[in-house]
Amino acid sequence: MATARAQPSAPFASRELNGEVLLEELGDLRNAQVQQRHLNDCVLNLRGLEGVRVSEAAARLKQLASNRFAGQPALASLLVRWAAKLKSEVDVPLLVSHLERLALVSALVTALRRGSERLPKGGRG
């Protein structure tokens, strides 16, 4: 008999997790002047989170928010909010992946905006 596969909880199963949701979060972080290096730092600190239990992952995220990113309330708040949404073991790697993408998309969007100046009509053609 086939065993039922664990399903991600609703926020992590959303099709827009790494689309609309990610871009909204990115907008909030930019408005709060969170710099790229803080996002990179966040990614580095999330290494090793995959494979840990939900409760431990949530605790580590909150710890990261209150210690390392205490000076970046918008980022800290994001981590705490996501920590509270972790319900199942499969959510953890999905969250790590989401936050990695967040850092990458932030860097790439900045580069694409700069690069647009090299295109005809400043990339608005």
Place this chain on the structure above:
Amino acid sequence: MKHPVSDEAQEQLDRWSARAQRLFTELLEDAGSDLQRELLQRAVAAAHTPGEVHAFADEIRGLSDEELYEACTLEDSAPEDYTVAQLLRAEADPLFAFELKGGTIEPNEDETRELAPTPEPKVKPTFDLPAHDALAHGLSGKKKAGFEAESADARAKAMDWGALGSAPPPPSQSHVSPAPSSGRLLEDLLAEATRGLSVAWREHDVDTQGGMSLADAIASAAGALARGLPVPCAIGPAPGQHRRFVLMLQTNTSGKTRAWQLYDPLTQELVWTNEGDLLAKAELPFANKVNRRLTRIVLPQSLKAAF
């Protein structure tokens, strides 16, 4: 006041232009502490460009010695997955350590070119495999991920930061407006932007002579997205006519249909398009219908090698 310079740093400084050497003297004078001066010298000895050293000096000038030590050393906080090569290189090169820990610098490449010394090739100390080899090596044994973004298997596989992290960051390159003479539009900007994340990129024209076919480009992009790496690309009315940059954010598969989510950072349009429409080159769901097809794609280099 004349600050002493180590032999190793002096050896590099001798290759700098007179103006760059004067600038470095001023940077030493402006430095807030002896520790800052020591790290600037080590950055020079590690063969960073004048522009990089200048940007590094600007970044660290406001830091206390405690903050600076924390920002440029790995010992106290080194997680197990830093490689020995990274630890060794970080010890010799504080700028490398600074970036490895998430710090970013924005060297002014106009300044770098202006201050550039002789055309003699610069040799950086190498402690790692070359980026391409290391990336390919790190990923060569990995299972190819599935394409279904909604499946737990595909999405749960986060980007392989461990493998990518074993490679040295891509070298600093220009972030100024004029496109490089090679016709590359984004490689240098992307390398600069993602240096702290240790990702390298390679541009490919789509459907031009010597370029990738659209089908190959899409297959490679799907692989990158499945590993959690968004894919920058250019769109336009015809092959070779790049009009806008967009970012492929993710794919979503339903039955036999795969949809692609694209984001235009300038107009902030976020759209889904079917793969069939993408391959048909007839229309993209952005407001501007003139740009109907992919004209260039920029793939993460490691994944290109792996695929």
